[in-house]
Amino acid sequence: MSDSHKAIIIIGSGPAGLTAAIYTARAELNPLVIEGEPSSTGDQPGGQLMLTTEVENFPGFPEGIMGPQLMADMKAQAEKFGAIFSTRKVSKVDLTKKPFEIWIGNPDEDSPTHTADALIISTGAQSVMLEVEGEKRLLGHGLSTCATCDGFFFKDKKIAVVGGGDSAIEEATFLTKFASEVTVIHRRDELRASKIMQKRAHENPKINFLWNSEVTEIIGSNSVEGVKIRNTITLEETELNLEGIFIAIGHKPNTSLFIDKLSIDDLGYIKTEPQSTKTNVEGVFACGDVQDHKYRQAITAAGSGCMAAIDAEHWLEN
């Protein structure tokens, strides 16, 4: 077989993909990790942790560790055992062929870029946008999906975070290092975030909450000047003046490559068998956030990456 053929290809390089790479590389399966391409969303090499600062709950780091550092270390560990990395994005897969076919770049090329006997999918998830007027136009001009990247530019400014989950509250807390005031805009009347994050936010004098509220428009000519808000109960519309707005309303799985090719649930996540990472196509395994809308933690992603490596290894042996 040619150089483009691999026993195992791993698509995606967050905690799930890199753990699968460490395990399959140690098993001398010479995995190729197609790690994705840089972007300012969670869909990028290293995954969503590349957009975080301190990770306090990954076991083994009592002092905490920076998200990008944790990912760089995981990659170095996989490379140490012989995993090969390609900083490209997969454009098409054919899972009906054996070996599986994978395209990078132009998906209309006749022959695939790579073929693989087993495939591990760990493409993760990325931020959901509000899909409201003004959002696309003002992205990077006061509207951001990455508090750690952009918080610095909002020193002594009045800003808002949209969302009520862990990432929203973590961002709001982080942003108080810079901003004069952070308003959390949430469409319910209580947070989904973990108790410890909630407590920190409630105790922070710079954070206030706008409950039962939905953003309907981002206002501003060259940069964000405010938002239009609708109360979800009274339907009353108001405007709030702001200089910055951060979106953290949740994530969607990166599964567009696999629609009609793998069994996918109503929310867009790849379906796996219980207690396993097997998909409905034999030899294709899925791990991490792309198949998990429940836990979505770095450590559970890493755990399922380990499971996928072991499942793939067994499958290749038989």
Place this chain on the structure above:
Amino acid sequence: MSGAITNLSTENFDSEINSVNQPILVDFWAEWCGPCKMIAPILEEIANEQEGVIKIAKVDVDNAPELAQQFEIMSIPTLIVFNNGEPVKRLVGAQGKHQLLDALSEFI
């Protein structure tokens, strides 16, 4: 090495931007920005491969907040191409090498 990347500061920014007779791409970045770190090796490759065609320079916004303010940077990485000392193109957000080369095709 002439394909090297220059670090610009508030003091040398104007003179450096005006001293070259080729387009110069300035990367506004910071140590704490994950996506900035991801594009750093790509910019190094482009600096070497396009030596003599386009020059690449960096501004660490922590050290030069005045420059970030002057160019209204609100998100990093932001890449600004200067030609004859004037900003002519602005790219916000990290991207892959071939997208970046596509976006810069008018200069290279």
